[in-house]
Amino acid sequence: MVAKIFIDGEAGTTGLQIRERLENRRDLEVLSIAPDKRKDQGERKRLLNEADVAILCLPDDAARESVALIENGTTRVIDASTAFRVDPQWAYGFAEMDRGQAETISKARFVANPGCWPQGLIATLRPLIAAGLLPADFPVTYHGISGYTGGGKQMIAEYEAAGASASHFMPYALSFNHKHLPEMTVYTGLSHAPLFVPTVGDFAQGMTTFVPLQLGQLASAPKARDIHAAIADHYAGIKDSFVQVAPLEDIAKTPLLDPQSYNNTNRMQLHVFGNDERGQVVLAAVYDNLGKGASGAAVQNLNLMLGVDARESLAV
Known part of the structure; x- marks a missing residue:
């Protein structure tokens, strides 16, 4: 049929x-x-x-x-x-x-x-709250960069009209009242909205998002390997998943965070970076805001x- x-x-x-x-x-x-x-x-x-x-x-x-x-x-x-x-x-x-x-x-x-922005936050944070590694009231900040198509019809028009004079790096939603906040809060499992600072770049599509976590303030701080294991376990149990988790690596930089890496695909790649001595972890997601997003x-x-x-x- x-x-x-x-x-x-x-x-x-x-x-x-x-x-x-x-x-x-x-x-x-x-x-x-x-x-x-x-x-x-x-x-x-x-x-x-x-x-x-x-x-x-x-x-x-x-x-x-x-x-x-x-x-x-x-x-x-x-x-x-x-x-x-x-x-x-x-x-x-x-x-x-x-x-x-x-x-x-x-x-x-x-x-x-x-929405495109909520998926990066939900994909990385929800498994951790569900596993009990982070409390629902944990103070969360969320930021990243997206191609200008992630900013909607008006932003697309502005960037295409500006041409070579378009801003290469422009944070927006600086009133901290973005329309995606309800969705982010509900589906991560957070008890209150994150502090969200999106940024648009001078490229059409693709995005990389970041969730920095100051784990040292927790009475029993999980290690980077615990965070990575919980996220990897979550996606390993999902059939036909387009979300993949990169290996946990102790590296200072990687080209795999290029926001345009997965353009024109439905793939999302998640990364965990950590410093256990400092009690700090960063969760990253790379995907196409017009694809998986x-x-x-x-x-x-x-x-x-x-x-x-x-x-x-x-x-x-």
């Missing part, structure tokens, strides 16, 4: 990349809306209700509107906005988050695709929902 897929918002960055990943699939029929009818609510409603799975690549309010337009009880939804990410009625679409998360996604009618994750979730190979249409 050929599944009908409608990408609502297919003209945007995420929508275009999802369509590109699906274009050679024989098990799918991608429904398209005519360019002159993209704002025609009646036509969007028709396609949303005709689809087996609707993938929403829209701003939050428009995503909520699209969900409201679905009148049948069968169309399943993957939403790439932040509108439903902490809604308990929606499955969170980070398949490697827990050992049973892929199955939860496979059975869900509504799936909230995760957005369109790749959406296709992975689609595959799970359709019951096909999770790696279909996705490069590792």
Whole structure:
């Protein structure tokens, strides 16, 4: 049976990349809306209700509107906005988050695709809190660098217009009230929001994130090897995982942290660096903000929902 897929918002960055990943699939029929009818609510409603799975690549309010337009009880939804990410009625679409998360996604009618920045934090921190190595009230800071496509439509336009004069390194969200904070807090297991400082670089896509941990303040501080073992054990137990854990190494620098290392793939590579004498550890994640961070994750979730190979249409 050929599944009908409608990408609502297919003209945007995420929508275009999802369509590109699906274009050679024989098990799918991608429904398209005519360019002159993209704002025609009646036509969007028709396609949303005709689809087996609707993938929403829209701003939050428009995503909520699209969900409201679905009148049948069968169309399943993957939403790439932040509108439903902490809604308990929606499955969170980070398949490697827990050992049973892929199955939860496979059975869900509504799936909230995760944000690119939250995934690096959740991937590294959640296993440690679940294992009891870090308390839920541990003070966490989170930072990193992303290609300018990670900053949304307005930032993409600004960087492309600036050309050679674009900033090479620009921290943003310095009011510390980023829209990803609720999602980060809920799915890491933290009891309060982290201090989050994202930075955009003068490159289109790819990202590297960092979680520095001052473990010396804990009564019983875990060693770097304990931290690494807990993270490695978590992902070793997940079938068809796109998340890989690098070996624990005592090194001062590595080219493996290049944010563009895994561009155009759905891969995420995790690293642990530590100094036990100082009680300090840094957790790092490298992945494509448009791949595992957005369109790749959406296709992975689609595959799970359709019951096909999770790696279909996705490069590792």
